[in-house]
Each structure stands twice: as C-alpha cells, then as structure tokens.
Amino acid sequence: MTTTLYLVRHGETYENHDHIFQGVLDTKLTPKGLAQTEGLGRYFKAIPIDKAYTSPLSRARMTAEGALTYHPEIKAEIVDDLHEIEGGELQGLDFDTCNQRFNNIMVTFRKNPSAFDPPGGESLPQVYRRFTKAVNTLVRQNLGKTILIAAHGTVIQTWINYAWGRSEDQIKLAFLPNGSVSKFTFDDELNVKIDYLGDVSYMDTQAE
Structure with a gap:
C-alpha cells in the first residue's frame, strides 16, 4: 500500500519578488503567482487527489484552490501547523535590512x-x-491515499531535510521555485521516498 504526498509551494507574492521576509504576514500573490495557480490546476487535472490541506495563509489557500480547479469535489482543509516560519522582528523587512539590523x-x-x-x-x-x-500526522490519517498540501518555502525545506534523513541540527537549504510541486511516496512502514522536487514543468505548457 503506497501513500502519496504532493507538496506545493505557493505562487509568487510581491514579497517574494522584492526579497522581503514574509513569515506569517498574510501577503498577496502577484499576477505571475495567480498564473501559477492556474497552471497548477492543469498540472493536477489528470492526477487523482483524495484529500487536500493548506496553510491558513491566503497565499497558500489560493494556491490550493488553483491546484484543485479540476477537482471540485475536494476542498482544501486548513491546518494551522502548516503555516510558514514565524519570523518575529524580521517580518516585513527586506533581506539587506535584516542583515544590517540583526x-x-x-x-x-x-x-x-x-x-x-x-x-x-x-x-x-x-x-x-x-x-x-503536521505532515506525518496527515499522512497517517490518509494511508493508501493521495494527498496534496499547499505550504511555504521554508517549511517545505524542513520537510525535504527530513525526507533526506537529516536531523533538525543538520538542515541545509535549497529553495524550490514558487508554484513548484514535489512528490513523495510512503511504504507500509511510512518510510518516505522522494520521487521528485520542485517541478515547474507546467509553466512551459499552454492552457487547454
């Protein structure tokens, strides 16, 4: 019995574009970000999805809605612990200012x-x-199913490190593009396998 997870990074926001630390600020998608949500709908059109979950932040919720365009029977459930890193005093500052002040x-x-x-x-x-x-809890709740989770760049990086077998004191970062899809599968013992990371192939395709 295989359990499948699609982990989607939200579409581009103005803060992504301007290199501003977002954290849990509830930021908006750019026109490119909105186009990415539409592309994700096409990406998942032919992929069966049993359940979907999203961070409570609107940029992730809108991304989940786009990805589920052709699955109207599925509504993404909000899970609080899927939110982005709480950035504290860094939130709303550009990266250069973060470095200067801290x-x-x-x-x-x-x-x-x-x-x-x-x-x-x-x-x-x-x-x-x-x-x-949070992710492992959702996987255990959906054994043998295919689930989609819409979340954020930094939190997704921690999951990838977990899937690589790295502990919390060995984290390495390699950020994936906005709007990208990563696929993971789990065996009966819930050992996780990385199928692929950061797929944005849909961005090169035309809408049907």
Missing part, C-alpha cells in the same frame, strides 16, 4: 540554517519539528 542573520539562514533563530520568532529547528509532525 548581525547578518540572513547569512546565517543560508549558511547555517539550524542556527537561524529570528528575534521574536521560531528557530528553524522548531519549524522542522512543527511541520514534519
């Missing part, structure tokens, strides 16, 4: 992610524990 904190984020701990926010190990627990 001792090159974005350099730490890139080069030593497990040490990243924004003032007033969540450390990356805390995010790792929260998000991997």
